[in-house]
Amino acid sequence: KYILTDLVSTPAFCKALGYSLFLKFCLYVGVDLLVHYRIKNLEVLYVNGNALEGTLPHCFSNLMTSLRQIPISICPTFPHLSLLFLSKNAFEGDIPPCLSGMKDISILDLSNNQLSGRVPEELITKSSLTVLRLSNNNLSGNVIPMIFHANGLWDLYLDGNNFYGEMKNVDVSTFEFPTSLREIDLRNNKLYGDLPRWIGNVPFLEKLALSENGFEGSIPMEFCNLNYLEFLDLSENNLFGSIPTCFNPPDIKHVHLQGNRLSGPLPIAFYNSSSLVTLDLGGNNLTGSIPKWIGTLSSLSVLLLKANNLHGRIPVQLCKLYSLSMIDLSHNMFYGFIPSCLGNLTLKTKDQKTLTSYFIEASDVLEDKLPYDKETRWRGDGLQEYPDTYMEEWVQFTTKSRSYSYGGLILEDMTGIDLSCNKLTGQIPPELGNLSQIHSLNLSYNNLTGVIPSSFSNLKQIESLDLSYNSLSGEIPNQLVELNSLEVFSVAHNNLSGSIPEPKAQFGTFIESSYEGNPFLCGAILHKSCSRINSPSTISTISDDIGEDGLFDAYDFCVSFFISYVVVLLTIFAVLYVNPYWRRSWFEMHHHLSFRNWRQLSCVLHLQAMCLTIMKIYAKFVHVVLGKNFCYDLLYQVIT
Known part of the structure; x- marks a missing residue:
């Protein structure tokens, strides 16, 4: 009655054909089998992921002679098909029009082939079809009018094609929309125009994907009517304006x-959205700060706000989101300290991050069609499974100096924090060393000071650690050599000193660019012997005192220097005011000094230039050793 196989190799294959045939990842090359038996009764044909070449078995001789196209004879050969899966077979040509006439077919999957031409209109409007998947082909034409008549269709996947046309608005009062649609995927096509308001009248829509098209305008207020919406992807378009404050589906x-x-600011629409798992608003023009109500998003696992115009301090309310595993706040204008409580995040991997809650087993789909013994025949035999949804969840995250797309099981396991390219100050909280599950940490291009916490040696899972372009000082903790998963490491362009970690384990793979821009670092990789570095221990001691013990503060030093300078000047004026003899001598000296005495004037100018040079060198020393840009600027202004 049924057969489930991963390799067709027996002569009894064709005789065994009954109601279903599962052929996944097989190679049909010159296989010659016996004549078919009851092949017309076949109801499920699953031929996915095959490298179809040569000829089919003899029992399929009535079906096709070429494996490059879907033959039109498939319809009369299998008149009772209800489930047809032909994805990932490199089929070319048009979709056979006869598929529209198959009265029993309910699921049709022709995705990931090389099909071209237009989609037969009757295929989408066919009443018996519930799932149509044509993703990732070369199909073209305008399919929007067909969607208006997709009565009975539940899931429509047309992503990754060349469909074009404008999604025009229609008069909702004179048009009856298909009420059965649950999922619409039109990603990565050539559609354009304003987002249609009529989508808000699809009452039971759960998933909507319109990304990577040419849509413009604002997000329609009618989208607030999508009360069953769980997934929304409008990314990579030309949408502008603010996010409607009314958009808050209860199950999003x-x-x-x-x-x-x-x-505009982050919309209050997401306030108290306890079901929200992924919020990706990166690459927009959002302004304002992260609101404190961010702490109400109790299920939030992925927060991506990179490349906006957000500012303010990083709120400590983020630390209350114990489900967070990916945070990207890079390329904004956040300032202040890094909250130490971020070290309390567990960063546990979550299966909620992925969209697909797969799978439905073949026993569930074909329960009325395949009489089998669940306890014996199918156990341990690799049951064929069908995904609950074909919609996929993907996010972009920068790690290892590159931007990667994460989806599926990889997304579930990915953890990372990116706070780069902001205006963060202060020291790196040692508590971040508690993030034992983190894979990527990027704090580059900020104004961070102090030392690299030795607690970073606890980041056993970390693969990418970027601390470059800050004002960090002190030595690189040698305990970091224990990080055996580390693939990318950079502390370039800081004020670090001393010897670089031993070149063993992963640190034996890092090159000079990982340490460049630190003039007081030494080591074989840098072609600089540590014995020839001028007083590295002294510099390291000063930096350690500043960063660890807090006994010497650079800001206090700058203020005290300025006050001392003013006090010295006031003292000179006070002495001249109190002592008349010195005061007369002072004015007589300046009276006799004239511009005609160029030799005296030259000596005075040279003396002033020498003093100014010494003070500039001293200010530069403060800038390099203490790592304080504002201190250097303050000294320079005082000197001027």
Whole structure:
């Protein structure tokens, strides 16, 4: 009655054909089998992920002679098909029109082939079809009018094609929309125009993906009517304006709006959205600060706000989101200290981050079609499974100096924090060393000071650690050589000193660019012997005192220097005022000094220039050793 196989190799294959045939990842090359038996009764044909070459078995001789196209004879050969899966087979040509006439077919998957041409209109409007998947082909034409008549269709996947046309608005009062649609995926096509308001009239829509098209305008207020929406992807378009404050579906889990021109503050619409798992608003023009109500998003696992115009301090309310595993606040204008409580995040991997809650077993789908013994025949035999949804969850995250796309099981396991390219100050909290599950940590391009915490040696899972372009001082903790998973490491362009870690384990793979821009670092990789470095221990001691013990503060030093300078000047004036003899001598000296005495004037100018040079060198010393840009600027202004 049924057969489940991963390799067709027996002569009894064709005789065994009954109601279903599962052929996954097989190679049909010159296989010659016996004649078919009851092949017309086949109801499920699953031929996915094959490298189809040569000829099919003899029992399929009535079906096709070429494996490059889907033959039109498939319809009369299998008249009772209800489930047809032909994805990932490199099929070319058009979709056979006869598929529209198969009265029993309910699920049709022709995705990931090389099909071209237009989609038969009757295929989408066919009443018996519930799931149609044509993703990742070369299909073209305008399919928008067909969607208006997709009565009975539940899931429509047309992503990754060349469909074009404007999604025009229609009069909702004179048009009856298909009420059965649950999922619409039109990603990565050539659609344009304003986002259609009629989408808000699809009552039971759960997942909507319109990313990577040419849509413009603002997000329609009608989207607030999508009360069953769980997944929304409008990324990589030209949308502008603010996010409607009324948009707050009770079961929303994943929101992707990155890569647009949206403006305004973070919308209060997401306030108290306890179901929200992913919030990706990166690459927009959002302003303001991260609101304190961010702490109400109890299920939030992925927060991506990179490349906006956000400012203010990083709120400590983020530390209350114990489900957080990926945070990207880079390329904004955040200032202040890094909250030490971020070290309390568990960063546990979550299966909620992925969209697909797969799978439905074949026993569930074909329960009425395949009479089998669940306890004996199918146990341990690799049951064929069908995903609950074909919609996929993908996020972009920068690590190892590159931007990667994460989805599926990889997304579930990914953890990382990116706070780079901001205006953060202060020391790196040692508590960040408690993030034992983190894979990527990027704090580069800030104004961080102090030392590198030795607690970073506890980051056993970390693969990328970037602390470059700050004002860090002191030595690089040698305990970091214990990080055996570390692939990318950079402390370039800081004020670090001393010897670099021993070149063993992963640190034996890092090159000179990982340490460049630190003139007081030494080591074989830098072609600089530590014995020839001028007083590295003294510099290291000063930096350690500043960063660890807090006994010497650079800001206090700058203030005391300025006050001392003023006090010296006031003292000179006070002495001249109190002592008349010295005062007369002072004025007589300046009276006799004239511009005609160029030799005396030259000596005075040279003396002043020498003093100024010495003071500039001293100010530069403060800038390099203490790592304080504002201190150097203050000294320079005083000298001037």
